[in-house]
Amino acid sequence: MNMMSDPNAARKGWLGLLAKSPAVEVAQLWLALKIKPAHKVLRKPEIGGVMVRGRAGAVGAAFNLGEMTVTRASVKLVDGTVGHAYVQGRGKDHALQAALMDALMQTAAAEAVDAGVLSPLRAAMKQGKVNRAAKASATKVDFFTIVRGED
Amino acid sequence: MYVAVKGGERAIDNAHAWLAEERRGDTSVNELSVAQIREQLALAVNRVMAEGSLYDPDLAALAIKQARGDLIEAIFLIRAYRTTLPRFCGSNPIQTEGMKCDRRVSATFKDAPGGQVLGPTFDYTHRLLDFKLAADGEVAEAPIGNTTEGPTPHIMSFLDREELIQSEPIGEETPADLTRTPLELPASRALRLQSLTRADEGFILGMAYSTQRGYARNHAFVAELRIGAVVVEMNIPELGFSIEIGEITVTECETVNQFTGSKTEPPQFTRGYGLVFGMTERKAISMALVDRALRWKELGEDDLGAPAQDEEFVLYHSDNIQATGFLEHIKLPHYVDFQSELELIRKLRREAQTNIAQEAAQ
Numbered sequence A: 001m002n003m004m005s006d007p008n009a010a011r012k013g014w015l016g017l018l019a020k021s022p023a024v025e026v027a028q029l030w031l032a033l034k035i036k037p038a039h040k041v042l043r044k045p046e047i048g049g050v051m052v053r054g055r056a057g058a059v060g061a062a063f064n065l066g067e068m069t070v071t072r073a074s075v076k077l078v079d080g081t082v083g084h085a086y087v088q089g090r091g092k093d094h095a096l097q098a099a100l101m102d103a104l105m106q107t108a109a110a111e112a113v114d115a116g117v118l119s120p121l122r123a124a125m126k127q128g129k130v131n132r133a134a135k136a137s138a139t140k141v142d143f144f145t146i147v148r149g150e151d
Numbered sequence B: 001m002y003v004a005v006k007g008g009e010r011a012i013d014n015a016h017a018w019l020a021e022e023r024r025g026d027t028s029v030n031e032l033s034v035a036q037i038r039e040q041l042a043l044a045v046n047r048v049m050a051e052g053s054l055y056d057p058d059l060a061a062l063a064i065k066q067a068r069g070d071l072i073e074a075i076f077l078i079r080a081y082r083t084t085l086p087r088f089c090g091s092n093p094i095q096t097e098g099m100k101c102d103r104r105v106s107a108t109f110k111d112a113p114g115g116q117v118l119g120p121t122f123d124y125t126h127r128l129l130d131f132k133l134a135a136d137g138e139v140a141e142a143p144i145g146n147t148t149e150g151p152t153p154h155i156m157s158f159l160d161r162e163e164l165i166q167s168e169p170i171g172e173e174t175p176a177d178l179t180r181t182p183l184e185l186p187a188s189r190a191l192r193l194q195s196l197t198r199a200d201e202g203f204i205l206g207m208a209y210s211t212q213r214g215y216a217r218n219h220a221f222v223a224e225l226r227i228g229a230v231v232v233e234m235n236i237p238e239l240g241f242s243i244e245i246g247e248i249t250v251t252e253c254e255t256v257n258q259f260t261g262s263k264t265e266p267p268q269f270t271r272g273y274g275l276v277f278g279m280t281e282r283k284a285i286s287m288a289l290v291d292r293a294l295r296w297k298e299l300g301e302d303d304l305g306a307p308a309q310d311e312e313f314v315l316y317h318s319d320n321i322q323a324t325g326f327l328e329h330i331k332l333p334h335y336v337d338f339q340s341e342l343e344l345i346r347k348l349r350r351e352a353q354t355n356i357a358q359e360a361a362q
Helices: A009-020 A023-033 A092-104 A110-138 B009-024 B034-040 B042-052 B057-066 B071-082 B156-161 B189-197 B201-212 B281-294 B311-317 B320-331 B335-361
Strands: A039-055 A062-077 A082-088 B087-093 B100-105 B220-236 B241-257 B270-277
Touching: A009 A082, A009 A092, A009 A110, A009 B241, A023 A092, A023 A110, A039 A092, A039 B220, A039 B241, A062 A092, A062 B087, A062 B189, A062 B241, A062 B270, A082 A092, A082 B220, A092 A110, A110 B100, B034 B042, B034 B057, B042 B057, B042 B071, B042 B201, B042 B270, B057 B071, B071 B320, B156 B220, B156 B241, B189 B270, B189 B281, B189 B311, B201 B281, B220 B281, B241 B281, B270 B281, B281 B311
Parallel strands: A039 B087, A082 B241
Antiparallel strands: A039 A062, A062 A082, B087 B220, B100 B220, B220 B241, B241 B270
16 A cells, blocks of 8 residues: 555554554553543453454455454543544453544644654664564575586 | 263362373472463464464463363464454455565575575575584574665566466455355355365375375475464554554465466466465475466366366365364264164174074075
8 A cells, every 4th residue: 555645644654553562562652641631431442352364365255263362342532532542452451542542643632642752662672673684684695506516 | 862961070080180280290390381382483483373373472371271282282272262352354365475574585586686694494404413402502692794774576467567477366355265165166266275274284295295296186385485484464443444453473475386288368377375374494394385286276287186176175184183183082982872783783793693503594
């Protein structure tokens, strides 16, 4: 999908980041932010399963691979802004905090949330990826051909 | 015949209390934490997630601890937990093309774009016990290399471009789900793949091995084996668009098999496919071989009568929880059944003895 033309790209970005980040890291950064917006919980954190699908031969017909645990929650700030979250695992606090941040990201508090929570999460995730990629890269095979025969 | 048997409650309670004590083992030895199992027995955790059909490393580690390391018992615990979860939805099919590969090897193309990346593999180890691990040892950091942000295209896409490989038909976007409706035969490929990916690794390995030894001829090349992280996307109704809801590690194996062609199709390679939760390489390769063997009908091949071609045999006997349930129930009280058998055999013996006595008298 072309990210430039997608009006939801920014929101998709932070929702995905909050979903994939470890619950412990999200909680630490969120609590350090010390923003406690008044809100109503529209949907209490709920743990459920999502059936993950794959494709036969990676490109063909979809099939059910197995489920993963996901927790979801929804909140409404006093100004009426609604925040949703679906996060990986069984973290009820994680889902609630992510929903609150989703709501706050649509308000004037967006900059503070981005700087205090999202940016550090983004950096940590990127660093983790780079570290693994670097280790994988060190195991890349450099072939050399041994010349055989008389001449 | 099943009859409720009362009594034995105290014996059962005491047996379970002893089980808890035995699970803990010698208390002078440190207790294992769930985090230790998750981090240090990761491949056991992966197997429990794959066959338990639920991706949650913490739960799988807990199940292994509770089951005292009996992986089938742990898988049973995960399956039971899974049934308590409300199903939110199905994800969009994962895009393994975009996998962040820890490992990626091809047995067919040496110079595959993206390279041959060995990753953290047991391959090429000498399989000698490492006694250093018995002592507390610091682990040296793994060497790092230069990372180049390049794509790692599927090897199959090159063969596909030349139409040398059979193309994969697009099926329904919402595939049938054997956890919702009982598996009926003949099963679609989607159902077969779902069944195989959660099947017992040992059973699938044995089936795959049988195809290599000649029971259904399909000599497979591993075109590609990749292990790494992929994001899971799902459409969120309340948002009206899809978001990433997590990231999982999967193992994917694509095999290339010879196919001589049919009346309607030119000679082409055919595919077998394996996709399994976690780093589960043996299982993914096995799955690809068995998937290919089960495709004989749609590819117009002969039924050679091989076990791996028999979908009823494979699919109905590959689930270790179903198998365990039926197998182990025979150890539970069957007193009344057996009582009637006992009476029957005594009656038959009486009759036989009477007959012998009568014949002797004549």
